[in-house]
Each structure stands twice: as C-alpha cells, then as structure tokens.
Amino acid sequence: MKERPLADVPRLVMVTLVVALAVQCSLRLARPGAGAEAHDLDAPPSSTTLRLAALGEPIPLAKLLMLHLQSFDFRADNPIHFQALDYGRLTAWLSRILALDPGGQYPLHAASRVYAETPDAAKTRLMLDFVDEEFLKDPEHRWVWLAHAASIAKHGLHDLELARRYAAAIQQHARGPQVPLWARQMQAFILEDMNELEAAQVMIGGFVASGQITEPGELRFLEERMKQIEARLKAEKQPSELGMPSASRQK
Amino acid sequence: MPFVIALARLTALEGLRARLPWLVMLVALAAFLLSQFLAEVSIIEASQISATVLAALLRIAAVFITANFVITSMTREANDKFTDLLLSQPVPRWAYFCGKLAGFLFIACCTGVALSLPLWLLQQQGLPAWTASLLGELAIVTALSLFCTLTFAGPVAAISAVTGFYVLARSIQALQYIAAASVANQPSLADQIMAGAVNLIALLLPALDRMTASAWLITPPDIAHLLSLALEVLVYLVLLSAASLFDLYRKSY
Numbered sequence: 001m002k003e004r005p006l007a008d009v010p011r012l013v014m015v016t017l018v019v020a021l022a023v024q025c026s027l028r029l030a031r032p033g034a035g036a037e038a039h040d041l042d043a044p045p046s047s048t049t050l051r052l053a054a055l056g057e058p059i060p061l062a063k064l065l066m067l068h069l070q071s072f073d074f075r076a077d078n079p080i081h082f083q084a085l086d087y088g089r090l091t092a093w094l095s096r097i098l099a100l101d102p103g104g105q106y107p108l109h110a111a112s113r114v115y116a117e118t119p120d121a122a123k124t125r126l127m128l129d130f131v132d133e134e135f136l137k138d139p140e141h142r143w144v145w146l147a148h149a150a151s152i153a154k155h156g157l158h159d160l161e162l163a164r165r166y167a168a169a170i171q172q173h174a175r176g177p178q179v180p181l182w183a184r185q186m187q188a189f190i191l192e193d194m195n196e197l198e199a200a201q202v203m204i205g206g207f208v209a210s211g212q213i214t215e216p217g218e219l220r221f222l223e224e225r226m227k228q229i230e231a232r233l234k235a236e237k238q239p240s241e242l243g244m245p246s247a248s249r250q251k
Numbered sequence: 252m253p254f255v256i257a258l259a260r261l262t263a264l265e266g267l268r269a270r271l272p273w274l275v276m277l278v279a280l281a282a283f284l285l286s287q288f289l290a291e292v293s294i295i296e297a298s299q300i301s302a303t304v305l306a307a308l309l310r311i312a313a314v315f316i317t318a319n320f321v322i323t324s325m326t327r328e329a330n331d332k333f334t335d336l337l338l339s340q341p342v343p344r345w346a347y348f349c350g351k352l353a354g355f356l357f358i359a360c361c362t363g364v365a366l367s368l369p370l371w372l373l374q375q376q377g378l379p380a381w382t383a384s385l386l387g388e389l390a391i392v393t394a395l396s397l398f399c400t401l402t403f404a405g406p407v408a409a410i411s412a413v414t415g416f417y418v419l420a421r422s423i424q425a426l427q428y429i430a431a432a433s434v435a436n437q438p439s440l441a442d443q444i445m446a447g448a449v450n451l452i453a454l455l456l457p458a459l460d461r462m463t464a465s466a467w468l469i470t471p472p473d474i475a476h477l478l479s480l481a482l483e484v485l486v487y488l489v490l491l492s493a494a495s496l497f498d499l500y501r502k503s504y
Contacts, residue, residue: 002503003501003502003503004500004501004502004503006501008500008501009496009497009500009501010345010496010500013345013493013496013497013500014497016489016492016493017490017493017494017496017497020486020489020490020493021455021490023486023490024454024455024457024483024486024487024490025454025455027482027483027486028453028454028456028458029454031458048289049300049304052304067429068425068428068429070429071428071429071431072428
C-alpha cells in the first residue's frame, strides 16, 4: 500500500504522539527500579495452581520460575546476598519447582550451593534439611547435592554429626553404579574426623572386603588409611593403659 | 461530532449482531462452573481458590474476546471496502478513528462488566477495584488492537502482535528482575546490554503487570495505587491513539 507524505499528518497528532511517549516513559521511570527485594517474595501458589498454570508444560514453567526465584534479594548493592530473604518461603518455592520438574537439578543446586552458603547458620541448616528431604525422593540422581550438603555441614557449620548423617544417607540409599565410591565412603572419613576410630576402621575394612573396589590405587589408599587409624588407636590405648584418658574418651 | 456518534453506535451494534453477548455469557458461565468445581474439591481456602481462579480466567477471556472482536471487525470492514467508503465522506480521519474507538470501547466496557458479574456472586471485597482495573486493561487492549489492525497487513499479524505485546507487558517486571539479578551476579558487557534492552522495552509498555491482579480480591489495593494506574491507562490510551492516527493519516486508501 502506498504511503502518504509525512506532511499529511496533522501537527497536533505528531505533538501528541511525542508528548504521550515522553509522559509514558516518565511514568515508568518514576516507578521503583527493577530488582526484586527480599520482602517481595510471596508464598508460592499451590501445586495444583502451578500445574494448571503450566498448561501441560510443567518443565518450562519450572525453569522459568527458578530463574525468577533466583532474582530475589540478589542485587549489586546488597552486601550479603539473601540476608533478608524469608527462607521458609524460599524452601516452599524450591519444593514446588522440584515437584513440577522432578528431574531438574537446578533447585537442589541452588539450595546447596547458593542459598546454603549464607553466614546465617539457621538459614543454612534450613537449606541443608531441604536437600536431605528431597534427596530421599530420588537418591540415585540427587546424591551429589547431599554430598555437597555434608561438606557444608562439616566445613561451614562444623557440625560433624550432621555431616555424618548426610554421608550415611548417601551410603545407605544411593547404591547405583553411577555413584562414585568416594561418595559412599564419606561416612567413614567423617567418623575418623569425629574420632570414632573403631567405627571408621570397621567401615573402611568393610569396603575393602566387599570386593567393590577393584582399582589398585584406591585399595592401596584405603589400606594405608586403615593402618593410620590402627596406629592412632594403638596410641590412644597406650595412655589409657597407663591410666590416662584417651583423646576419644575426652571427646 | 454526529459522525463520531453515529459510527460509534454502528460499531456497538455490530457487537450485538455478532452475538457477542451470548459468547460472553457462555464464557462467564463456563468459568464460574469450573471455579465452583475447584472450590468443591479443595480442602481449605475454597472461596479464595474459586475467586482467584475465576478472576484469572475471566481476565484472560475478556482480553481475548475484546482483541479478537476489534481485529476481526476492522479486517472485515476493510475487506468489504466499507473503510474506503467511510473515509471518502467529507469528515476528517480523526473523526473516523474516534468513532471506531468509542464504539469498541463501549463493547469492551460491556464485556468487562458482564464478565465480572460471576465474581459479584462470590462477594469478594476487592471486586470494585478489580472490575475498574479490568475496564482500564480492556481499554488499552482495544486501542492496541485498533492500532495493530491499522498498522499491520492482515488479521494474523495483528492478533500475533497483540498477543505478544500483552504477554510481554504482563511479564516485563519478571524479566527486569531476572536481568537485574544477572547483572548483580556476573556483570559482563553482554549482561549489561541485555538488562539495558529489557529496561528500555519496559519504558514503552503499559503497567499490565500491576493491573487486575487476582490477589486484589483477597487484599484490595489502596486508592493511591488505583489512581496511579488510572493515570497510566489514560496516558497509554492517548499514546496508542496518537500512534494509530499517525498511521491512519499516512495510509493512502
């Protein structure tokens, strides 16, 4: 279709267009800047509502929700990320997203590697509990996040008992061939750190005797570790025979 | 002015002849029954579930019906050469545009009010604010549909443009949040350009993400929020009308 020249447009129309555009932009700019505040995070809708909203496509919805969720309380001017975020609501969101896309790893990754790494120990524990709870629903595919949770419990929270509990859960529930031996052996080494030397010795001995370990280097490492534990046990027994309390008893 | 009123009346009559009232009633009834079904199967918060689901369904239905009616009506009129006939009359083009816009706005208003009736049965406290906001939203959709039909060749392009625009306007705040977070995380140049582009697009969009929220039925918005939305609707209507007139004056029939 042929167009008429620009001069045919009345001046009033052009002025109105420019002024209206300027006012529209000003109104938009006058609104608070983008960047979701922590208090903006509402409680998530019910699973039924989310399923309805997904229109039969729950996985893309879960992915979009995850991207949306991670933008809360995560701004450049925020010295400590997630400091004001309501972790109860956050956990509920992560749980709903995981229910929409059970095969997705993003919510557990975010929980164990992003949201758990906050200076607030109570919030960290909430995230670790969430990972632990969700791990049990699909241990073969989610063990890696619980292993990370165990690492945070040990090094971040210095709660060896919690770390041992997570490691024990991996050893007990994640038995597939894709689960590496180091993950299943975690409990033994945490027990060693806890000075539960006899238990650690029995566990490592069990691994060696089970025949699951075929790698010569791995076998050599475990045998070496057993010798070290044995030496420590002997060293502990000697002072106790002399009537002195051992390190593990003191603990 | 008589031409504007006559054209507005003609456009409104077309809505009646197209059996729009029946369609609206049918949609309202279906949405109401669905919400009642959901309320029946829910264990707690039955009234909240039925009200919010019904509100969300009615909002989408109202927008869909209004946009489609405007686009198909304008397209049919153009195909029948009725537009050419009207523009050949000794009236300015702005009179033609105002007549069509007034007629469509009347139909949008009737559609919005009729579709909010099922919610009045549920007696939610924030309903007046919700209904007023729905009417504002439908006014924007009407003006936008008119603009797209005048600008794009063919109804498919116009419907696609209106749908894309509506979805973008409803989700722009979420996109801004995500873009802002990515900039905060690893501020690479690409991130900054992307965030800037998203913010630029947001400047040109109406505040549909802040309008007609189902949550208002549970917690009504304050009057200041409603007034600011009314102002934004008014400004956007003027903007779309000016853009439509710009295109209409440049078209050679």
